[in-house]
Amino acid sequence: xxxxxxxxxxxxxxxxxxxxxxxxxxDIGRQRINQKELLSLIDFVKEKKMIESFNEMxxxxxxxxxxxxSALHTSLRDPSPDAPHAAEVHQTLEAFCKFAxxxxxxxxxxxxxxxxxxxxxxxxxxxxxxxxxxxxxxxxNKPEIxxxxxxxxxxxxxxxxxxxxxxxxxxxxxxxxxxxxxxTRANTxxxxxxxxxxxxxxxDFKHHVVVVSAKPDAAEQFGLPKENFFPIWDWVGGRFSVxxxxxxxxxxxxGADTFKRFLAGAHAMDQHASTAPLxxxxxxxxxxxxxWNSEKLDVSSYCFLPYDERLRVMVDWLQQLEMxxxxxxxxxxxxxxxGKTSLAVWGGHGNESQHSFYQFLREGTAKNSIDVFxxxxxxxxxxxxxxxxxxxxxxxxxxxxxxxxxSKYFNVVSTVSIExxxxxxxxxxxxxxxxxxxxLGTLFGINAFDQPGVELGKKLANEAYKKIS
Ligand SMILES: O=P(O)(O)OC[C@H]1O[C@H](O)[C@H](O)[C@@H](O)[C@@H]1O
Numbered sequence: 001x002x003x004x005x006x007x008x009x010x011x012x013x014x015x016x017x018x019x020x021x022x023x024x025x026x027d028i029g030r031q032r033i034n035q036k037e038l039l040s041l042i043d044f045v046k047e048k049k050m051i052e053s054f055n056e057m058x059x060x061x062x063x064x065x066x067x068x069x070s071a072l073h074t075s076l077r078d079p080s081p082d083a084p085h086a087a088e089v090h091q092t093l094e095a096f097c098k099f100a101x102x103x104x105x106x107x108x109x110x111x112x113x114x115x116x117x118x119x120x121x122x123x124x125x126x127x128x129x130x131x132x133x134x135x136x137x138x139x140x141n142k143p144e145i146x147x148x149x150x151x152x153x154x155x156x157x158x159x160x161x162x163x164x165x166x167x168x169x170x171x172x173x174x175x176x177x178x179x180x181x182x183x184t185r186a187n188t189x190x191x192x193x194x195x196x197x198x199x200x201x202x203x204d205f206k207h208h209v210v211v212v213s214a215k216p217d218a219a220e221q222f223g224l225p226k227e228n229f230f231p232i233w234d235w236v237g238g239r240f241s242v243x244x245x246x247x248x249x250x251x252x253x254x255g256a257d258t259f260k261r262f263l264a265g266a267h268a269m270d271q272h273a274s275t276a277p278l279x280x281x282x283x284x285x286x287x288x289x290x291x292w293n294s295e296k297l298d299v300s301s302y303c304f305l306p307y308d309e310r311l312r313v314m315v316d317w318l319q320q321l322e323m324x325x326x327x328x329x330x331x332x333x334x335x336x337x338x339g340k341t342s343l344a345v346w347g348g349h350g351n352e353s354q355h356s357f358y359q360f361l362r363e364g365t366a367k368n369s370i371d372v373f374x375x376x377x378x379x380x381x382x383x384x385x386x387x388x389x390x391x392x393x394x395x396x397x398x399x400x401x402x403x404x405x406x407s408k409y410f411n412v413v414s415t416v417s418i419e420x421x422x423x424x425x426x427x428x429x430x431x432x433x434x435x436x437x438x439x440l441g442t443l444f445g446i447n448a449f450d451q452p453g454v455e456l457g458k459k460l461a462n463e464a465y466k467k468i469s
Contacts, residue, residue: 009401010038019280021272022265022428023418026282030401030413031289032297042278045288045443051281053442054435055274060084064237064449065332071449073240073434074270077263077427085235089244093263096230096248097256099210103171104145104255111204114169117145120161121249122187123175124151125320127212130242131175133317134250137310137426138258147253150191153183158190167198172209173249177238179215182461192222212245237449239320240434258423265427273435283435286414290369290436291443293412294340299367304347306373307393310421315347318433325437325448332447341444343369350374351392361400367410372397377420 011017011029019026033041057063060070075083076093083089102108106115121131128151135147148161172191176184195208202223210228211219219229230245242250243263251259273283293299302322304315326342348357350372361368374393378386400411418425441448 019282019285021276021280021282022268022432023420023422023425024282024428024432025415025417026285027415027417028285028289030397030415031292032412033289033292037292037296041288041292045278045284048443048445050287050439050442051274051278051284054439057438058084058270058274060235064447066447066450066452067234069449070235071237071240071438072235073237073243074267076236076241076243077267077270077431079264079267085233088231088233092231092245093260096245097251097259099230100248100251100259101256103252108171109207110168110170111200111207112168114166116171116252117169118148118165119145119171119173119249119252120148120150120165120191121173121175122150122184122191123173123212123246124181124183125324126238126241127175127177127181127184127246129313129317129320130239131247131249133313133430134242134247134262134426135253136313137421138250138254138262138423143253145253147249150187151183153186155190158187162191162194167195167200167208170208171252173212173252174209174218175212175246175248176218177214177232177234177241177246179213179218179221182458182465210248212248239324242430254423261423262427265422265424265429266431267427268424269428269431269435273432273439283432284439286432286436287439287443289412289414290343290440293369294343297367297410297412299369299410299412300340300343301366301368302343302345303361303368303370304345304373305350305353305370305396306347307350307389308373308375308379308421309349310379311373312349314430315345317430318347319345321433322437322440324451324454326441326444326446327453328444328446331445333445337444337446339444341446350396351389354392354396358396358400361409361411363404363407363409365409368412370400370411370413371416372400372413373416375418375421379421 009029010031010033017027017029057071058074060072062068063071072084075085075089103116109115128149132149150157150161174188205222206224206228209222209224212230212232214232214234230248232241232244232246236244243266247259273281278284304318322345323342328341329337331337372393397413397415400413438448
């Protein structure tokens with residue numbers, strides 16, 4: 001391997017290291033690769049047919065071999081009638097958007113005629129983090145309908161949420177693709193008891209509970225009518241599912257129009273990822289450099305640093321997306337992986353993190369890859385605050401790659417910036433990271449769509465449950 005001190009920044013060899021698409025600008029000028037290495041990396045990516053595999057995924061190829069499934073999250077945001085599963089996708093989208101608008105327009109009310117002011121999403125993993133990420137990014141300061149997220153089987157969270165809510169003006173969305181998840185089932189039982197204790201009889205649950213699942217009989221299990229059920233499908237992975245009915249709480253809180261704009265932004269990124277040449281293809285470049293950093297530069301962590309409160313929760317979403325998709329040591333063909341796979345994904349609000357873990361990034365011995373994110377236009381009117389925030393984001397971007405010759409530390413940094421956070425740019429941003437992840441899966445030679453390592457924990461938890469009274 002090359003000595004770290006001689007690995008130059010890409011900007012030392014290239015004029016154009018800023019790439020833009022779908023309202024996003026990616027600056028790869030602080031990646032460490034020289035021209036010769038870059039050419040060999042491009043050859044490797046072509047040999048692996050990374051873009052071709054991505055396009056096959058979009059067409060419905062069985063890319064999740066272990067579960068014999070396709071991975072068609074791109075269809076959920078594709079307006080074309082020719083996209084795989086278009087009919088059921090569009091019908092479902094219209095159905096849950098209509099429901100969302102009915103709740104917003106007070107047509108759908110609680111059993112005593114109260115308008116819905118609060119929605120509790122009960123779900124975990126992909127059935128929690130996507131909607132939570134989008135809601136936190138786009139929510140107004142004073143939402144008319146507030147979302148609450150009940151994921152863990154932790155009664156403290158349950159109490160903190162329910163103690164400030166009125167059950168008569170609350171809607172519960174139970175989200176579980178499998179409908180088997182222990183935490184979700186336990187929270188559901190608890191919330192139904194909460195409704196009952198408040199004086200809502202079982203026959204009126206239909207005014208307060210809806211279900212999103214890939215199990216068609218999931219609503220019936222609660223005696224709910226079929227209108228209270230919105231399907232998702234086994235050809236969409238949980239961590240890629242916010243674009244379908246798992247996004248229902250977002251559509252309720254922010255409106256169907258905003259939700260559809262979010263989908264449109266993601267679709268624009270899908271088209272970009274399918275068609276842009278490698279050297280201008282944002283997710284492809286991100287995947288290529290992540291591969292290079294991991295395999296050749298021995299980088300072991302990937303840190304996402306948004307200088308924007310609205311994307312604070314995106315760290316959690318990214319963590320599941322990348323680590324559950326790529327944290328594997330078996331190749332897609334069942335043989336042991338040669339080399340490395342997922343980096344450890346972490347992060348935090350950039351400005352706050354400067355005063356906590358940046359010391360580790362600046363001078364620690366771990367090798368890190370970092371995305372610094374900012375929006376040029378702030379989501380507020382405090383000009384001076386934004387000036388300070390931007391000064392810090394831009395200064396830290398340089399500081400994080402400025403080497404003290406005596407120090408061992410080593411970072412590679414990209415910046416990801418957008419002019420303004422809108423439903424479209426958020427959709428494009430999240431889709432970009434999805435595609436980076438699945439393309440990286442192709443380069444690592446692994447199946448990015450299963451999560452066999454999670455199963456043992458679930459099985460043991462079910463066994464342990466029987467032993468605890
Ligand atoms: O939506 P559910 O079937 O309840 O699954 C919720 C979560 O369960 C597991 O932990 C999986 O690893 C996640 O990928 C999934 O998102």
